[in-house]
Amino acid sequence: MQNSTKTSLGVTLNIISSALFALMFAYTSLLNELQGQETYGWRVLFTVPFLTVFILLKGYWPLVLGIYTRVRYEKYFWLTRLLSSFLVGVQLWLFVWAPVNGYGLAVSLGYFIMPITMVIIGRLAFQERLTPHQKVACLFALIAILNLLIVSQSFLWPVWVVCIGYPIYFWLRKKTNTNNIGCTWVDMLLSLPIACYFIFANGQVVTELTVNLTLLYLVVGLGGISALALSFQSLSAPYLNLSLFGLLVYVEPVLLLIVAILLGETINQKDWLTYIAILLAVVTLILEGIRKLHLTHYR
Template identity: 40%
Template structure:
C-alpha cells in the first residue's frame, strides 16, 4: 500500500509541476506546446510500457480494430476527448485561465459522484450529500456572479467523466488505450508544427529542446504513476489522494501570478470545503476499516486462546 501512496502522490505532484512548467516553454504558444507534448510524451510512454510489460495492450486494441473496424471510430473519439483535455491543461496557465481550469478539477470528483448515482444507481452517503450541496452553492454563486460558469471549468468537469465512462464501456481503460489516444492525434500535432514558427523559435531559444524533452518525460511519469497507483491502492484511498491534484493546480495558478478576486471567493470556498468533506469521509472510512480489522484480529486471538485452554 505504501508503494501505491507514493505513486499517487508522485503523480499529483508531477501534474502540479507540469502546470507551472509552461513558464519554461515560452515563447511557444499553447498550440505549439500541445503539439510538442504529444510528440515528446509518446516515446516516453512507450518506454514506460515496455518497462512495465504492457506493450501487448497496444496490439490488443489493434486486433480489435482489425476484427471490428468500427472500433476505430471509438478510438478516434477517445483521442479527441483525451487530447483536448491535455491541450486545455496547458492552454489555461499560458493564457491566464489556470484558476478556471483548476476549478474544473475541483468539481470533477463531485461530478463523478453524481454520474455514479444516475448511471450506476449508487446512493450518496450523508457526507457526500453535504459535499454535493456545498459544490452546488459554489457553482450557483459563479452563475449568479458572471451569468454562467467558465467554459473551461464545464469542459473539464463534464468531458473527463464522459471519457472515463466510455473507456470502461469500450474496454480501453488502460495505458494501451492512452497510447492510442496520443498516436491518433499525431497528424494534428504535425500539422500545428508545420504551420507555425516552432522550429525557428527552437533555433532561436535552444533551451526549448531540453524543455520539450522534460515535458514529455513529466507527462509520461505523471500518467504512468497514476495508472500504477490505481492498481496498488484500495479505491477509496486512491480517490482520496486524487484530490491533491486540484489543490496543487490552484496553487500553481496563484504562483504564476493569477489572483482570486474578492467576488470569486464565494465560488471557490464552498467547493474547497466540499473537497474537504470528502477527504474527512475518506479518512473516517479508512479509520473504521482499520478498527474492524483490529477487532477481528482480537476476536480470532481470543477464539484461538479458548481452543488452547480446552485442549
C-alpha cells in the first residue's frame, strides 16, 4: 500500500473514531443517574467482549498473542502494560464522568491542547518533521493555550489530565512498539478488576436489574460504542506518524465542544480567543488535507 493511501486510510479511521467518541460523550447524559465510577465500570466491562469479537472477526488476535509472548520473555515489559492500562483507564473514567458533572468543556479544552503536547513529543522523541501547515496550526494552538493560562485562567484539572496524560500514553505505546489494537485490548483487560469493583461498590444497576432493565440496555450500548470508538482509533494509529495522529485529534474536541454546549454548558467570554484560535488551527489542517487529496488525485 502506498504511503499516501495509508495516510488517507488512517485519517478516515481516525475521523470515524472521533465521531463515535463524541456520540459516547453525549450518550453518557442518558446515564446521569449513575455515578461516574459506575458508568466507567460498565463501560469497561462491556467494551472487552465487544472489542474481543471485533478483533477476532478482523483477524487481529495475533497482535494480542504477540503482547502475551513479550510479557513472558521480556523482563520488564509487564510493567509497561500496567502503566499503559493505568494511563488509559484514567482517561476512560474522566471521559464518562466529566459531561455529567459539569466538566465537559474542560475535557474538550484538554483535547484541544493535547495535539500540541503530542507534536512536541513527536518532534523531540522521534524527530518527526512538521509540514508548514502543521506549524501554522501549532502557532494558532499556542495562542489558544496562552489565552487559557494568562487571560481566561480556565486551566481546570481535567484539562491537565487530558493534555498531559494522553500524550504520555501514546508515547509509551510508540516507544514499546505496541501501537496497535492488541495493546488496546490488553489495556482494557487489565482494567477489568477496577471496573468490577466500581460496579459492585456503587451497585445501582445491579440492584435495579429486576425492576429496571433499561439501565442494563443503556450500559450495554455504552460498551458497544466504546469498543467501536477504541477499535477505529487503534486501527488508525499504525498508518499515522505521532505528529499527524496528534493533530487529527482536533476533530474530536470540536465535536465534544458541541456536545457539551448541547448538554447545557456555556463558554466564558474570556475563552472566546481560545476557541477562535483553535478554529483557525482546524481550518488550517483541513486546507492541508484538501491539498493533499488534490495532489494525490492528479498524480
